[in-house]
Amino acid sequence: xxxxxxxxxxxxxxxxxxxxxxxxxxxxxxxxxxxxxxxxxxxxxxxxxxxxxxxxxxxxxxxxxxxxxxxxxxxxxxxxxxxxxxxxxxxxxxxxxxxxxxxxxxxxxxxxxxxxxxxxxxxxxxxxxxxxxxxxxxxxxxxxxxxxxxxxxxxxxxxxxxxxxxxxxxx
Amino acid sequence: xxxxxxxxxxxxxxxxxxxxxxxxxxxxxxxxxxxxxxxxxxxxxxxxxxxxxxxxxxxxxxxxxxxxxxxxxxxxxxxxxxxxxxxxxxxxxxxxxxxxxxxxxxxxxxxxxxxxxxxxxxxxxxxxxxxxxxxxxxxxxxxxxxxxxxxxxxxxxxxxxxxxxxxxxxxxxxxxxxxxxxxxxxxxxxxxxxxxxxxxxxxxxxxxxxxxxxxxxxxxxxxxxxxxxxxxxxxxxxxxxxxxxxxxxxxxxxxxxxxxxxxxxxxxxxxxxxxxxxxxxxxxxxxxxxxxxxxxxxxxxxxxxxxxxxxxxxxxxxxxxxxxxxxxxxxxxxxxxxx
Amino acid sequence: xxxxxxxxxxxxxxxxxxxxxxxxxxxxxxxxxxxxxxxxxxxxxxxxxxxxxxxxxxxxxxxxxxxxxxxxxxxxxxxxxxxxxxxxxxxxxxxxxxxxxxxxxxxxxxxxxxxxxxxxxxxxxxxxxxxxxxxxxxxxxxxxxxxxxxxxxxxxxxxxxxxxxxxxxxxxxxxxxxxxxxxxxxxxxxxxxxxxxxxxxxxxxxxxxxxxxxxxxxxxxxxxxxxxxxxxxxxxxxxxxxxxxxxxxxxxxxxxxxxxxxxxxxxxxxxxxxxxxxxxxxxxxxxxxxxxxxxxxxxxxxxxxxxxxxxxxxxxxxxxxxxxxxxxxxxxxxxxxxxxxxxxxxxxxxxxxxxxxxxxxxxxxx
Numbered sequence: 001x002x003x004x005x006x007x008x009x010x011x012x013x014x015x016x017x018x019x020x021x022x023x024x025x026x027x028x029x030x031x032x033x034x035x036x037x038x039x040x041x042x043x044x045x046x047x048x049x050x051x052x053x054x055x056x057x058x059x060x061x062x063x064x065x066x067x068x069x070x071x072x073x074x075x076x077x078x079x080x081x082x083x084x085x086x087x088x089x090x091x092x093x094x095x096x097x098x099x100x101x102x103x104x105x106x107x108x109x110x111x112x113x114x115x116x117x118x119x120x121x122x123x124x125x126x127x128x129x130x131x132x133x134x135x136x137x138x139x140x141x142x143x144x145x146x147x148x149x150x151x152x153x154x155x156x157x158x159x160x161x162x163x164x165x166x167x168x169x170x171x
Numbered sequence: 172x173x174x175x176x177x178x179x180x181x182x183x184x185x186x187x188x189x190x191x192x193x194x195x196x197x198x199x200x201x202x203x204x205x206x207x208x209x210x211x212x213x214x215x216x217x218x219x220x221x222x223x224x225x226x227x228x229x230x231x232x233x234x235x236x237x238x239x240x241x242x243x244x245x246x247x248x249x250x251x252x253x254x255x256x257x258x259x260x261x262x263x264x265x266x267x268x269x270x271x272x273x274x275x276x277x278x279x280x281x282x283x284x285x286x287x288x289x290x291x292x293x294x295x296x297x298x299x300x301x302x303x304x305x306x307x308x309x310x311x312x313x314x315x316x317x318x319x320x321x322x323x324x325x326x327x328x329x330x331x332x333x334x335x336x337x338x339x340x341x342x343x344x345x346x347x348x349x350x351x352x353x354x355x356x357x358x359x360x361x362x363x364x365x366x367x368x369x370x371x372x373x374x375x376x377x378x379x380x381x382x383x384x385x386x387x388x389x390x391x392x393x394x395x396x397x398x399x400x401x402x403x404x405x406x407x408x409x410x411x412x413x414x415x416x417x418x419x420x421x422x423x424x425x426x427x428x429x430x431x432x433x434x435x436x437x438x439x440x441x442x443x444x445x446x447x448x449x450x451x452x453x454x455x456x457x458x459x460x461x462x463x464x465x466x467x468x469x470x471x472x473x474x475x476x477x478x479x480x481x482x483x484x485x486x487x488x489x490x491x492x493x494x495x496x497x498x499x500x501x502x503x504x505x506x507x508x509x510x
Numbered sequence: 511x512x513x514x515x516x517x518x519x520x521x522x523x524x525x526x527x528x529x530x531x532x533x534x535x536x537x538x539x540x541x542x543x544x545x546x547x548x549x550x551x552x553x554x555x556x557x558x559x560x561x562x563x564x565x566x567x568x569x570x571x572x573x574x575x576x577x578x579x580x581x582x583x584x585x586x587x588x589x590x591x592x593x594x595x596x597x598x599x600x601x602x603x604x605x606x607x608x609x610x611x612x613x614x615x616x617x618x619x620x621x622x623x624x625x626x627x628x629x630x631x632x633x634x635x636x637x638x639x640x641x642x643x644x645x646x647x648x649x650x651x652x653x654x655x656x657x658x659x660x661x662x663x664x665x666x667x668x669x670x671x672x673x674x675x676x677x678x679x680x681x682x683x684x685x686x687x688x689x690x691x692x693x694x695x696x697x698x699x700x701x702x703x704x705x706x707x708x709x710x711x712x713x714x715x716x717x718x719x720x721x722x723x724x725x726x727x728x729x730x731x732x733x734x735x736x737x738x739x740x741x742x743x744x745x746x747x748x749x750x751x752x753x754x755x756x757x758x759x760x761x762x763x764x765x766x767x768x769x770x771x772x773x774x775x776x777x778x779x780x781x782x783x784x785x786x787x788x789x790x791x792x793x794x795x796x797x798x799x800x801x802x803x804x805x806x807x808x809x810x811x812x813x814x815x816x817x818x819x820x821x822x823x824x825x826x827x828x829x830x831x832x833x834x835x836x837x838x839x840x841x842x843x844x845x846x847x848x849x850x851x852x853x854x855x856x857x858x859x860x861x862x863x864x865x866x867x868x869x870x871x872x873x874x875x876x
Binding site: 051055056058062067071133 | 292
């Protein structure tokens, strides 16, 4: 019962902040609402006993990636005043149409994607996850999902090197 | 009912009040310690030996006119100091102050909560604190505070990387992310981790100095800098909140360092038999003493050392601390596997 | 790909670290200084013009207010210039006491320099330690002439007063204290890694450039040029005393720091010799009641803590006021090096460099 209340209020927060991200006029405000959105998602993870994921969400997303977004937005804001950011030739109906298509696709995947019920929702599994979250994730990451893990780290390395080369003045 | 709601609530209130009082008196401690290093006395007038000085400061700041720049963003301007202060306070939720005590027939552990990702929680909460600095500079609606705040936050996120790397090697040594478990690991290992991981300790301390914008890494708030820094446009209690937040961050770094490296609430050499006479000293007193030692060293370093230039500071963080932290991690991993 | 524009920033005249009312307009590319312009004159009080309406003895008061950090040195320089024009003989005792006082001023000025320079770079404790020693010197001066900052402590032909009883013992005690304290300053700063990083290689000026610009004093000696008025053209009692002049090699901020630190020690040595060997005798030579130098002009320079301070006076032989009184202030000439020094450095170094040249705006602007 308490879980349901928690879930619905967090979900409302997530959706509310997401709407605010796209609807506010001020870019910096939009980024800040994004941060709040991510924090609410982290709360959702805690509800699902995925504490590690929640903390990483805050650490990496809200505390790292969005900070960089904020840097860029603020520095760009310096050069151009906010009035320049509204484009009068935007076509809202196109946006609605495209998002409708994406929504339909997502719904199709969810209904016919064959996810089924989770394999083991017993209390033992949940409490085991709750206590040994980090260990379980670590074991999975280094056994079943090792290759995606290594590929992801290569991707990050390439991105880092690329960013340094782009931004360096003399090489 | 009582266990799940009342006791944590009481603990939270207690810790919050103690922390805020500690932060306020840090102001006095800082002025006194630095004054004594500099052959002067520090505040002496208000109260005996200046003990009531923070109260006088608080009253003065509350009565000051609250100026908000006209074109500043009101919500963000108000929120920025709060965003810097809150992460410092909520970190105390996972720090263990002592072993369990028996009160009213119950066994009450002296920590608010023991998350199994406690250390990571502390790091992630610290990364939220960066927003307060960025927003403080931006909300002032002026070019120089913005650039200064971006610089200060760049410094913070660089050193966050170094500190997190250091903490990973500590996690490997302790075998757990939970703060309580780390203290217990030091108890069973019979050694404070400062002896097991001295390099990590030094790295953590330097990183902690840089994270809290303290000397010698305080270029962002030095008065000799061209711009007044990210808190130029703040006055009165908001400005005070920025500074109290800095002291709160100092206390957090000291408390975390105490827990991780100095055994938290353990007595020195906890398992040694003949030192058992020290057991009458409760664990939280040890904790406070050790935290105090760290705070004293923070102030001592502030009074003694000149400050680094910004580029030298960043070079130190990226080119020295991170490679050493990674090397330390490597060595720790190898040792842990071999032993 | 990204266009960067240059930023023009104004530092001063009210700024915590420009050591007075100095205005530096910086043109920055990012954080590097591309060009700079120095604006002075905020402390101009017309001392040179005022002195045309004062008689020769009254001008001593005005000379105090130029380099207010080391006022007695300016007094000595002026009196010696007039004595040179009038061909007056200053008795030995007066010359020895003048030497001791000049060297005490050198220590006092360097104390202030060390304190403010270290504080600009962030080591705030050295400021209080240096001022503690400066207070001892100011106490000595207060006992001698009654003032702490603007002394009016010389007269044309000698001194107004003899030293009080026991003053020489106090000065020797001070010398003992000072030698220990200089070691303390060295311990705090000289081998400190952060200090080395902030001062080594910052603001390098070569010996030839230094001579071409007209630097003098520690900035010149830090670049390796061995020029010191006390050795080249001895005045007061310097020809009878033994001391060395420290010379630097690299011409950067660190060398200027070392030069001044060594000057502390040499000054202590000179004061000890002067006080221990203080001859008996009168303190004022044969001076006419009304000071009226013969018509003519002369230039005389002495070594103030900041550099070579020179006085050029023209007398028309008839009136009791000078016809022209011109000062060659060391800080003014040394300040000319600043744009060259800070080019290419970061903003944070500008502050360190202004401190390294050691300017007193009272002298620069007069």
